[in-house]
Amino acid sequence: MSEVRQFPxxxxxxxxxxxxxxxxxxxxxxxxxxxxxxxxxxxxxxxxKDPNIIRLLAVCITDDPLCMITEYMENGDLNQFxxxxxxxxxxxxxxxxxxxxxxxxxxxxxxxGMKYLSSLNFVHRDLATRNCLVGKNYxxxxxxxxxxxxxxxxxxxxxxxxxxxxxxxMSWESILLGKFTTASDVWAFGVTLWETFTFCQEQxxxxxxxxxxxxxxxxxxxxxxxxxxLPQPAICPDxxxxxxxxxxxxxxxxxxxxxxxxxxxxxxxxx
Numbered sequence: 001m002s003e004v005r006q007f008p009x010x011x012x013x014x015x016x017x018x019x020x021x022x023x024x025x026x027x028x029x030x031x032x033x034x035x036x037x038x039x040x041x042x043x044x045x046x047x048x049k050d051p052n053i054i055r056l057l058a059v060c061i062t063d064d065p066l067c068m069i070t071e072y073m074e075n076g077d078l079n080q081f082x083x084x085x086x087x088x089x090x091x092x093x094x095x096x097x098x099x100x101x102x103x104x105x106x107x108x109x110x111x112x113g114m115k116y117l118s119s120l121n122f123v124h125r126d127l128a129t130r131n132c133l134v135g136k137n138y139x140x141x142x143x144x145x146x147x148x149x150x151x152x153x154x155x156x157x158x159x160x161x162x163x164x165x166x167x168x169x170m171s172w173e174s175i176l177l178g179k180f181t182t183a184s185d186v187w188a189f190g191v192t193l194w195e196t197f198t199f200c201q202e203q204x205x206x207x208x209x210x211x212x213x214x215x216x217x218x219x220x221x222x223x224x225x226x227x228x229x230l231p232q233p234a235i236c237p238d239x240x241x242x243x244x245x246x247x248x249x250x251x252x253x254x255x256x257x258x259x260x261x262x263x264x265x266x267x268x269x270x271x
Contacts, residue, residue, distance in 0.1 A: 035066065041144075042068050048122075052113030054133055054143040073133035073141060078106065081134045082200040087235045098199070100235055102138050107196050108265040109140035114189060115258040117142075118182045125180050127188040128169050129195045167213050168204040172220040173252065183252035189261065190247025197233035197240065204230055223250045239268060 045056040045068075058069045075081050085098045110132055117124060124131075124144060131144040165175070171187035173179045191204050205213050205228070219227035229248065232241040243264055249255050256264070 038066060038068075044122075045070075048117075048120075050113060050116040052109045052141055053116065054141040070143075071141075073135045073139075075134035075136075078129040078132040078134050078140065079195070079200045082129065082196065085199060087199065089235075098138075103196055103235070104240075104265060104268055106132075106134075106138050106140045107193055108262065110142060110192060110196075111189065111258055111262040111265055113140070113142040114185060115262045118185070118258045121182070123180050123182060124185050124188070125174075126166055126169070127185055128166060128192055129200055132192070167210060167217075170217075171248075171252075172217045172250070175214060175217045176221055181252065182258070183255050186247050186255045186258065186261070189258070190244045191230065193240070193244050193247070194230045194233065197236040220248075220250055237268075240265075 039061070042056060042059050042061075045054070046059075049055075054073070055071045056068060057071060060067045082098065084096070086095045088097045088099055090097060110127075114124070114127065124142070126144050127142070131142065133141050133143050135141065167175055169188045169191045171184040173181075174184045174187075194204060205216070208216060208228070216228050229245065232238075236244075243256070243261065246254075246256050247261075
């Protein structure tokens with residue numbers, strides 16, 4: 001086991017890797033990654049240095065089983081964390097709440113982490129609350145190691161002959177054209193923002209089947225006013241919902257940059 005400095009180049013086999021992830025509830029979730037996927041993830045992680053990106057501390061790649069150690073985020077992923085909470089206006093007295101101010105604080109940190117990734121021309125491809133981890137005092141760090149895909153298998157749609165895809169978070173150009181850019185990450189951020197302000201109580205487009213989500217993607221492409229947008233969350237002010245809508249603009253050039261998104265969230269007042 002050694003501290004990550006420079007990732008070595010070596011031949012890889014296709015043997016699967018078993019990963020155990022400790023959740024906030026104390027349960028251990030199991031995920032199997034192919035060896036080359038595992039090595040690709042840690043190679044990427046070793047290059048990323050930002051307060052809002054999960055930090056890779058050490059790896060063992062010389063002998064089986066391969067393993068890695070990342071910093072510990074005690075509250076699990078953001079999806080699990082928010083689903084255990086309610087808005088302050090909730091009538092339930094025994095369920096913990098999260099204020100609008102703290103929701104905005106967490107969203108701003110996600111935008112900051114994505115601003116860093118976009119500055120490196122790094123495209124995440126799977127931004128969602130399930131891939132954001134929560135530490136003390138609402139600290140957020142972005143992650144994605146393929147570890148969430150067993151726990152959240154219902155969030156991924158399998159297209160024949162292709163890998164499973166998180167279609168409810170994907171832009172129209174990613175689904176229809178297979179094009180992934182920072183602009184498609186911005187689209188996914190808008191969905192992640194929507195998840196955050198709905199306390200992850202339901203999937204995006206929960207009223208639509210996977211096939212209907214893909215049909216709706218076609219409506220975004222045709223842009224004839226028949227597309228279905230995610231509705232404004234109850235706790236979400238008009239200014240934040242307007243930001244979400246800007247992330248889902250058809251023309252990628254008209255979507256805001258992560259630098260603009262981060263600045264807009266910083267400028268938002270506390271409701």
